[in-house]
Amino acid sequence: MKSQFGRRAFTHMELYSLFNGYIYGDEKLKREQPKHWHFWLPLLAYYTGAYSDELGNLTLNDIKKVDSIHTFDFHTHGKIQSRQVPIHSALWEAGLERYIQLVKESGHDRLLFDLPSKSGRYSEKVRIWFSGEGERLGYLQKCGLPNIDQQGLKTAISSLRLNFEQQIYISAIQLGKRPAMSYLLGLKEDGAAVEKLDLEILSRVIKPVRVVNNHISWQRFVERH
Template sequence: MKTHLGRRPFSAMELHTLYNGYIYGDVKVMREQPKHWHFWLPLISYYSGAYSDEIGYLTLDDLIFKQNILCFSFHTHGKIKPRLVPVHKALINHGLNEYIAFIKSQNQHRLMFDLPAKTGRYSEKVRIWFSGEGERAGYLQKCDIPNVDQLGMKTAISSLRLNFEQQVRIHALQANSKDAFNYLMGFNEYPHNEFNDVLLLNNVIQKIRIINSHLHWQRFITRESH
């Protein structure tokens, strides 16, 4: 039985709380078993609008330079179209290049290499970690953000795609390009397979609001134990 009325984006305060939680702080919580994807997946989701399964499938080969702009190539979701999404500068500032070098040094190929698939999907493991299950609290609960608010609206990892959609809609329309919006979202309303003006896409993406400019992957992996 469905216990909520639908999904909503995170509020500005909730985003601030998420990206200032223990994952992005200096101290591990008790019994935490940190994974690299805990740091990266919520960030990539917010700045790319991709679903967790799409991010889970990303490989080094899916980092593509187009018109000298680094892009994620998303092409594994059955219901939305393949698309190139420029990498937001915040991800570079958060240590993406250093992380990629680390992946290569470990002879790994998948960006979220320490995220295992469950029943053939990456999203299930992400859902449990982020939203919890049964008595097990997820990252949301540990940040004191409810799964379902007082109006019956739900928040989940896919809420970050809704935050992306809100912002990209505004910035694409400001650039007078509804096509850019539909393409970046993977919507069928964009009739073509490619979007030639990658500079325009990049302009739209770079306007997505940075939540916490002090994050860095190196800080994540050197956090102190509680």
């Protein structure tokens, strides 16, 4: 898949660096102020292809179970269409169920309850934390990765959407379900919204998304020292 707006997907080695960085390790950085969304947002972006604002707006009511398949129900606006995205097994293995229980017990409604908004949007806070700003280093730089490569192409949190797109494109084509990719990304085809496909098919399209780190654990994140 081509890069969009001068932005590209992460390489496999870059994904390895991101998902083996200090957030997913055993030790905090000095003066780090960890938030739950620091752990979950990159994972959710990679396994759902959703934008930061979409993820920031997710509520517990947007987590649905239909015919034994759990989904995130994204209600969006503008050019991106509403859609139901099956939850990848790697998110459950990372501790999503226990985290959801924490959110409920804490009396919060939003899944990423500690991600603050700015002027009603979440993407700006995410951008600064992930990519940095001015002399302030972001998670990207702290993992030893540049914002711009030698070809002048940028990487950012939305690059994870491109990684998701690359992988579901292949699986959708192999299954003979090309419209599934557009649906899962919230895109139109020929100017019209793509009708929702069977959740079992959508799950099969998402299942091959590669697990970068089998040892990622929210409990481990909480217990870092």
